[in-house]
Amino acid sequence: MANIFDVAKLAGVSKTTVSRVINNQEPIRLSTRERIVKAMKTLDYSPNYFAKGMRTNKTRTIGIVVPDIANSFYTEMLRGIEDITGSENFMNILCSTNESADRELWYLENLSNRSIDGLIMCTWSKEQENLNYLEKLGQRIPIVFMDYIMKSDPVSYVITDGFNSSRFTTNYLIGIGKKRIAYIRSSSRFSAGYERFLGYKTALMDNNVIMDESIVFEGEYHKNTGYEGAEYFMALSHAPDVIMAASDIMAVGAIQYLKEHGIRIPEDVSVIGYDNMELCTLLDPALSTISQPIRRLGKTAADILIKCISDSTYPKQQIVLENELIIRNSLDPILKGEKIIPIPGNWTMERRN
Template sequence: MSSGSITINDIAKMLGISKSTVSRALSEHSDVNAETRHKVLELARKLNYTPNALALNLKQQRTNTIGVLIPETVNRFFAKAIGGIQRVANLAGYNVMICQSDESFVTERSNLRSLLTAHVDGVLVSVSAETDRTDHFQVLLDKNIPIVFFDRISEELNTSRVYTDNYEIAFEGTEHLISQGCQRIAIVAGPQNLYNSRNRLKGYMDALRKHNLPVKENYIVQSHFRAGSVEDYTRDLINLPQRPDAIFAINDFAAIEMMHVIKKNGLRIPQDIAILGFNNETICRFVEPALTSIDMSAYDMGSEAAALLLDQIKGNREPQKKLIKSRLVIRESTHLKG
């Protein structure tokens, strides 16, 4: 009665039987006299009995909870991914505990400790912009807690992962710009400790090389996802002696801010500078010119990752790797020909 809820013990006492019999009657998989079982089920229903999850957690050493460790919920990609994760998890009877690293390695490591303390049954991870090692994940693996990386994966650890074809799509995006006649293509690249950022940059460079265009240092801008610097590096780019005629942005919101700066400087999009975004936010269709972007299926990545994690939790110990293809969505901001 302490928490106001009735327990298996209460039912046992009320019926004058032992609590083991009650437990067996409720769990259905043991020999209990049909009449006894009926009485137990009846009373349990009447009293609105629900098993105490805390007791089960302790006894069974699991919590039916999965941890999610992402950079930021305000990043729309992750906000959408959470949707997919929760749908899959909830359908399977799991709760979801979410932590944000705020793109900080130290916070990521601390979050991981919290999730460990909370005894989550598994963890979904997208690493922070600062993360360049994996020892903090090893602690979980040593304790047999499965981890599934999604989007911002770690290539070092042999875990399940859900990832996108960053190399291929960056290659395709860059080729698209070239096909529109662009010759001086700049890119805003993410932190190079991230697998995705490296691949994106590689795809960009390989596309340039394939078409015999020079890869120029000053056309490659380093960004760390933090807002606030966009105006600065955009200004730097358009003031270069050899002004770029296209910019591959790091995401759509940065792209839209760049467009704003470019237009303020009297340049036209796409005629003077074409712009290519990333993430295909809804808003891409409503800005002027409409923004070409890359669609990422964030929701699907989340649900696939959750599904793989549940697989691992249920004992399927073969790590699986799942590719979710992204897709170039061409709009006016890169439309010069055809």
């Protein structure tokens, strides 16, 4: 079996130069890099990262924990993470908890035992045992949170402002004459979903509108929740003229119910989602939505994490990316294409705590 010395000999360079190419360190001449890569292929040489990790205390491995990989939000976010980790020669270990607090804790313990260099955490669990474990783990390795912020010591996080985005959008709907705005919300255990619902409630108060609990429907981030929510709303004696959903997947379910029952969108009831997944423009009518820069969320989180891994003195980063309101035909029947409205930032740490 070939080793790094064999590669160096064949390529006519030093072991150090081969090591710099393996670790993607600059500067290396392109011709030299190509010669080393060719030698590695000729000798069928692969770096032994486990052995290297024993020597350097670094495994170039990152853990990623998400609630549900079947949710296309996390699929798109993962693409962004891999844009960065792949270019930096880091391996990813992806763990999908299926929205189970017990499974989340099990994954965290196992990732810790596998000596990962850092963690990107998309937690929804509010179980104190899990939060305590994360706090202890964060003392050993860098962690970047997404859509959740630990309330103890300062942490690195990358988020968007769900509260302000929902508040802005609800105010916009009221401003264009919508009177009865129904809301399909996520379970209260999802912190990001609760922020979106709180923004909706606050916008109603902004406009002296008394909140009607009968036009709020709660469930999981699934299409069935949207379908059942629309069914419930349309059975009311006073049906809504807009259905807002806490995610695009929920909105898809609502649209499915409305179309199956001959309810015109948006002439009878408008629909608006949250996330701006690719499927939004494939629907008929195209789905209006609050657009999150999902791939950029993943790229930013991975970039921060790798910098923290490479430099233990790198300061904690708190990044808030701005969203956009995208108007399409599910809200405006005569609009050609789409209208993009920037949502101004108005984020405060105090509100999340």
